[in-house]
Amino acid sequence: MAFPEILDARSLRQGIDGFVNQLVIDYADSLERLSQPLLTFLVSVEQLLRNSPWYLVIAALAAIAWFGSRRWPLVVGVTLLMLFIGVIGQWDRGMQTLALMIVALIMCLIVGIPVGVLMSLSERFRKIALPILDVMQTMPSFVYLIPVVMLFGLGKVPALIATIVYAVPPLIRLTDLGIRLVDHSVMEAATAFGATRRQKLLGVQLPLALPNIMAGINQTTMMALSMVVVASMIGARGLGQEVLAGINRLEVGRGLLAGLAIVALAILFDRVTQAYGKRLQYPKQGDK
Amino acid sequence: MAKIEISGIYKIFGPNPKRHLQAIKKGLSKDELLADSGHTLGLQDVNLSIEEGELFVIMGLSGSGKSTLIRHINRLIDPTSGSIRIDGENVLNLRQDELIQLRRHKMSMVFQRFALFPHKTVLDNVAYGLTVQGIDKKNARVIATDWLEQVGLQGFGDQHPHELSGGMQQRVGLARALATNPDILLMDEAFSALDPLIRKEMQDLLMKLQQQLHKTIVFITHDLDEALRLGNRIAILKDGALVQQGDPQDILLSPQTDYVADFVKDVNRGKVLKARHVLAKPVSTLSTGTTVAKARDWMMRHGFDYATVLEGNYLKGIVTLNNLQSATQETLRESVSPVTSVLESADLESLMPRMIRDTAPIAVTTDTGEFVGWVSRTKVIRLISPAQAIDREASLTEPVE
Ligand SMILES: Nc1ncnc2c1ncn2[C@@H]1O[C@H](COP(=O)(O)OP(=O)(O)OP(=O)(O)O)[C@@H](O)[C@H]1O
């Protein structure tokens, strides 16, 4: 049986459309201007990665792996994974995706850590932020595309923004959690010695929360990477685009190779961030 | 003026403590409050005054409010009502920045579970209070190195806390607290997490440092032996209220409530009580330069058989009236007969064999040899035997045996 018509769906739709159009008319210019630095940043990272000789890129990533983990097997693994991406002919697209990932991750750090810190400090802010984060994490990634495309249209920047919005919640949560998990008595000691809030935050809470923050970075990276294919629907270049093309044209080989390259990047990010996180773990005092 | 003056402190934990304050003041008990309103009574009407240079022990069973009380002194916890004065200044009136200055310079704290910073080296842990003050890292480390040495941990500066044993970690905790050179040291069950031998070592270390530093120390423990060993004065808490305070003998010999009596029941007094607890001070003493005639007259006038002879602050021995009757020399020096002496920190158990073996008087001296008095046999017997009220007035004026 049909549900009785209570609201006029047609006029409702029109109303929303009208509102959004007005929004775009009013703010599109300023939004574009605001997002300009982001675009510049993304483009320059992309240029850098794509124009550098491949062996330099691999060497740089290997160096990062070494400083993150101090373990040779990981360095070798990273090198092999990157070579693999090159060998299967996905180097250039891989670099585009890598650039998107790096910029998205940096933006996530800039947004996520302060928000997480704020949450840990203010119970009131936490109460507001938690349900928002819950909603963000339960929404399918496609949904993020709608408002972003509405406001920014198609292109690199909207893809980047959608990626950031989708990927940042775990970092926020784990920053908050990490800070709140810092041993109460250690915080009490800092207070008893006359540390200010700032001194406590920078000198005690953040360093001790670092392993958890690192776990957040790990999850955020993984989520950003999983957004790559979806984001390519609205204009992100790189491996995701290739997967999408493979699906659209039913070219299994094309999609599969790009997909493998994404997996390689995922393993690489995962291992390096995890290894770094593990190295930051301090044995709790008391247990020996 | 007392160093720390705590007056009329009430502390109620819960969402709306002020509302229940009146009921508590009218005599509502801790259990009733909890049942009626879900609020926990932390402290009720605590009044304490702690003098400069004193090692003040606060004792009580678990949950009696010890940690709550000590945290009021540096305002890690704010009272529901009452006042806390430090050097005469009510710390409850301090602004946040003044409070921070107070914590940085005037007092520091040692914690039961050490509460060291696991991400910092031992040296940087010790230097923490200094760096928080804004002293640059290099100078702070120089000072910290010195303190690390004072607590016997030279060479461990580059390790991390988790690499040290519990006892060593608490040495770091102590060094960290002393490094800022505070007047007041707050120690919340600082040694309770350590096993007995290490604990005794730490107590010795604390007493050694205290002899040089003369800090005002507030020391929390639930261990009576520790309290009696360290404390100049002891206060006992029960359900957030003070039930008794006094010097160690007071607590041991005249417990005022069953709760306190329970506490002191199983104490090994022979171990806990020291020679300084059984002192009898001679009414007056003679010096080696006194003439025999004068001394004899003086002793006969006061009816003494014995008299104590000092040279400066140091004990020479005793003279007896009998000896003096037959003495031929001019001054006392040649008539003095030597006596055995013990340190004031010797425990009673170690005195017993000597006291049983012969009846000669035993002198008590400080570590540096200065005379402080005689071991009083009656006091020893009274203190060793089970708790009962004794007439302290009488024992104070007891003459030398
Ligand atoms: N933050 C708090 N909120 C609610 N109740 C508290 C709080 N802190 C302490 N209490 C209560 O106050 C009472 C005294 O606690 P406190 O920690 O001072 O005891 P304590 O003498 O130090 O015990 P212990 O020997 O176990 O350390 C206890 O009943 C405890 O449950």
Ligand SMILES: [Mg+2]
């Ligand atoms: Mg306690």
